[in-house]
Amino acid sequence: MGFSSDNLKGFVLALSSSAFIGASFIIKKKGLRRAADASGIRAGGGGHTYLLEPLWWVGMITMIVGEVANFVAYAFAPAVLITPLGALSIIVSAVLAHFILKEKLHDLGILGCIMCITGSIVIVIHAPEERxxxxxxxxxxxxxxxxxxxxxxxxxxxxxxxxxxxxxxxxxxxxxxxxxxxxxxxxxxxxxxxxxxxxxxxxxxxxxxxxxxxxxxxxxxxxxxxxxxxxxxxxxxxxxxxxxxxxxxxxxxxxxxxxxxxxxxxDWDGQGGESIISEICGFVIVISGTIILHVTKxxxxxxxxxxxxxxxxxxxxxxxxxxxxxxxxxxxxxxxxxxxxxxxxxx
Amino acid sequence: MGFSSDNLKGFVLALSSSAFIGASFIIKKKGLRRAADASGIRAGGGGHTYLLEPLWWVGMITMIVGEVANFVAYAFAPAVLITPLGALSIIVSAVLAHFILKEKLHDLGILGCIMCITGSIVIVIHAPEERxxxxxxxxxxxxxxxxxxxxxxxxxxxxxxxxxxxxxxxxxxxxxxxxxxxxxxxxxxxxxxxxxxxxxxxxxxxxxxxxxxxxxxxxxxxxxxxxxxxxxxxxxxxxxxxxxxxxxxxxxxxxxxxxxxxxxxxDWDGQGGESIISEICGFVIVISGTIILHVTKxxxxxxxxxxxxxxxxxxxxxxxxxxxxxxxxxxxxxxxxxxxxxxxxxx
Known part of the structure; x- marks a missing residue:
């Protein structure tokens, strides 16, 4: 069981990091939209009015907080655990986009989310402990x-x-x-x-x-x-x-x-063959979920x-x-x- | 580790069962096609000429062999292991249909296959041993x-x-x-x-x-x-x-x-929480793979x-x-x- 107290800290940090980074996309996009509505110039068209929009800055700060949490997570838990969990930010932003930006999430997209979560659970359960x-x-x-x-x-x-x-x-x-x-x-x-x-x-x-x-x-x-x-x-x-x-x-x-x-x-020294295989499987599942989310996006x-x-x-x-x-x-x-x-x- | 000698027997039997049942669909379909080509009457239109087609009978026998192997598998290993592996017959038939019947397998279908296999590996690794x-x-x-x-x-x-x-x-x-x-x-x-x-x-x-x-x-x-x-x-x-x-x-x-x-x-008595969660995750993954295979079929x-x-x-x-x-x-x-x-x- 990979849940030493340090792994737990790393895991919680990685989760919050994904939540912050995922949410930051949505907040910034909302900020960009609001700025475009207010000025009539879209950011994609070269406008910079979004820099005056507080919501955009909230999103920017949210992202920085997320990146810092991610950075700190690496200090506590192995990269084998922290890196794949980055996929969860994609889920957070897909789900928030569905509810807040009303960008309809596809049926298969939901399946992609379920897979990313399931794969992450498998990885977390079998993560190695760090010396x-x-x-x-x-x-x-x-x-x-x-x-x-x-x-x-x-x-x-x-x-x-x-x-x-x-x-x-x-x-x-x-x-x-x-x-x-x-x-x-x-x-x-x-x-x-x-x-x-x-x-x-x-x-x-x-x-x-x-x-x-x-x-x-x-x-x-x-x-x-x-x-x-x-x-x-x-x-x-x-x-x-x-x-x-x-x-x-x-x-x-x-x-x-x-x-x-x-x-x-x-990381894999001292881990049983079944743990290593499970980790790889979890990783393959998260990848598949990510691909499905992106293809059906x-x-x-x-x-x-x-x-x-x-x-x-x-x-x-x-x-x-x-x-x-x-x-x-x-x-x-x-x-x-x-x-x-x-x-x-x-x- | 769930690989007692009996679990291994059950696993091999379940695999062969899936291979036989999956192949039987293809053989029978080829038999039906050949019968339709020979007589000009399609089975879907009410024809029974396929009963004279040896290939159709080969398919039928293949299926019976598969079902018997499945039956015997239950005598050796827990249902928690054998039942989800049934999904592998869907993969066998999808892959064989791609190569033999030239029914093009979809990109996402391949992903579905990968997921079914990955999920099955997770289940097999964490299967409980039977008393x-x-x-x-x-x-x-x-x-x-x-x-x-x-x-x-x-x-x-x-x-x-x-x-x-x-x-x-x-x-x-x-x-x-x-x-x-x-x-x-x-x-x-x-x-x-x-x-x-x-x-x-x-x-x-x-x-x-x-x-x-x-x-x-x-x-x-x-x-x-x-x-x-x-x-x-x-x-x-x-x-x-x-x-x-x-x-x-x-x-x-x-x-x-x-x-x-x-x-x-x-089955779950004496199993650690992580094994049970992994099994459930494996099952969820196989289900997701099955859904993707069917949706993209x-x-x-x-x-x-x-x-x-x-x-x-x-x-x-x-x-x-x-x-x-x-x-x-x-x-x-x-x-x-x-x-x-x-x-x-x-x-």
Whole structure:
């Protein structure tokens, strides 16, 4: 049973994080709508009146609170537990959109929600317990073991190849390039966030970790990884539709994070085969639920155009298929508030 | 870990049963097609030439082998394990239909298959172990404990009310009446099949159980329950579309069987809370997978008519929606081979 007191804290933090992040989308969207109604200029059209709308700022603060809760959660519980729970924010926003924004949730969408919740329960029940960490040096030793260094080296090589060779050639046509870079960096972000979060936790508990240069090194890694990750996430969202990017990104990011965490923190050592298999099953279920939620997302709103298109036989068709409006956003329009809004919708 | 040697036997038997039953649909359908091609008369139009088609008989025998394997599986492993695995036959037939009958499996259908398999893995991993039974008298004692007698009494009262009060009034308009009767009786069928199967197993092992009148009583119960169950299943399938009846029936039948088994065999005694929750999660996942498989089943074959109809916002819409051909089969056409074929498709 994975419910040590620390796992419980991490779990509650991850849940609140998802609730805050999920709710923030809705509050911000309501703020954007209210601003558009008041000024007659829609944010998607280049207006910035939403900056004067208090509701939009409430949403922004809600999101920051959620991100902080997520950050702190990593200090308490293993990434294998916290990362997949991120899918719950999708549910929170889908359910709130249904009730508050009156965006009808599809029947199959409800099934998607049920699956995400069920899968999360399976993951939570079988989550490994973490060994208590008393100093940043322990994390440093875990980060410098051969297996993890090999993982980091492979990630860096892959990211370089993707950024300098594939991105210029196929970045605008293949959704896997930008989301791949972003997911690979994301797995390192989470590991370093976990190191930094644990150091901060220890510091607050009275054992100052900032006397070690390793803590500063981890801070630097967090900044580098998070900035690269966000940059490429924005490029992906500027080039492709959110409904296409989100599930692919979720799957790759979560998978790589789990792989990284299992290598670095040896999460699966001392766990029985049945627990590991159950965790993987739970993860597969959450992924399936996320895919269903995203595929059925726009079904009712745009029936004439998107029903069959979204349910077309091959996934590759989705990758080129858009919501019916624009087939590609030019990367240069990244400064429009619409792009900002859409990128916030994801992370 | 639920993998005692008996659970393993039961699991392998249930898997083969699903493989045989799933394959039997395809073989019979191929037989029906070949017979129709040879004679020019389709079975759905009232032809019986398929009886001369060897392939149809191969399918029939395959199905009987599958049913026998299923029956024997109950003698080895708890119903909580065996019953939900029945959903795998739906996957086998969907996958075989895709490759052999060239009925294109939908993208979301593949996701449905993945979910059924994942859910089954979770169930199998957490299945309880059964106490070894040495005589039919032990089963008799379990069947006559107060809690289980109360369950049987409630089932009988409910079935009588449904059969004599609700069936004449709403049987032709509400899909829950016939499927309800059939599922309630089904839960008693499985319990008595398990009693009879165990008795037969013990008899084969050298300890003749047919000296006890209880064995004969269980045989009588099996016959009564199975015949009633099949009768009302046929009525449901004659009145409503298979795609509507199948998932509802699967959910109700499996749920009631698990309830009955937990009461009678005390499957969950001595199991940890996490195992029970995991089992329930696994069951919910298999149900979700089944629903997705059925909802998306006809999407590609009949895109113009059924795509939007099948994905309509409320489930109640499905209940009246048909495959595009006939909105209701009159109960009287139960003798047509089409009806026979369709009813075989389910159990």
């Amino acid at each position: 208590p960490i008393t100093s940043v040096m322990e994390i440093w030793n875990m980060a410098t073991q051969t297996a993890f260094l090999l993982y980091v080296a492979s990630v860096i090589v892959l990211v370089f190849v993707l950024v300098f060779h594939f991105a210029p050639l196929y970045g605008q046509s293949n959704v896997l390039i930008y989301t791949g870079i972003c997911s690979l960096m994301g797995s390192l972000s989470v590991m370093s966030v976990k190191a930094l979060g644990t150091s901060l936790k220890l510091t607050f508990e009275g054992s100052n970790q900032f006397v070690y240069p390793q803590t500063w090194f981890f801070t630097l890694v967090v900044l580098t990884c998070v900035i690269t990750q966000m940059d490429y996430l924005n490029r992906a969202l500027d080039t492709f539709n959110t409904a296409v990017v989100s599930p692919i990104y979720y799957v790759m990011f979560t998978t790589l994070t789990i792989v990284a965490s299992v290598i670095m923190f040896k 726009d079904l009712d709103r745009n029936p004439s155009r998107s029903v069959y298109a979204r349910l077309s036989p091959s996934l590759s068709a989705h990758l080129c298929d858009e919501n019916g409006e624009s087939l590609k956003h030019v990367a240069g329009d990244g400064t429009s508030s619409d792009a900002i809004f859409r990128r916030q919708e994801l992370y | 070894p039974i040495t005589s039919v008298m032990e089963i008799w004692n379990m069947a006559t404990q107060t809690a289980f007698l109360l369950y049987v009494a409630s089932v009988i009262v409910l079935v009588f009310v449904l059969v004599f009060h609700f069936a004449p009034l709403y049987g032709q308009s509400n899909v829950l009446i016939y499927t309800g009767i059939c599922s309630l009786m089904g839960s008693l069928s499985v319990m008595s099949v398990k009693a009879l199967g165990t008795s037969l197993k013990l008899t084969f092992e050298g300890s003749n159980q047919f000296v006890y009148p209880q064995t004969w009583f269980f045989t009588l119960v099996v016959l009564t329950c199975v015949i009633t169950q099949m009768d009302y299943l046929n009525r449901a399938l004659d009145t409503f579309n298979t795609a509507v009846v199948s998932p509802i029936y699967y959910v109700m039948f499996t749920t009631l069987t698990i309830v009955a088994s937990v009461i009678m065999f005390k 006809d999407l590609d074959r009949n895109p113009s008519r059924s795509v939007y109809a099948r994905l309509s916002p409320s489930l109640s819409a499905h209940l009246c929606d048909e495959n595009g051909e006939s909105l209701k089969h009159v109960a009287g056409d139960g003798t047509s081979s089409d009806a026979i074929f369709r009813r075989q498709e389910l159990y």
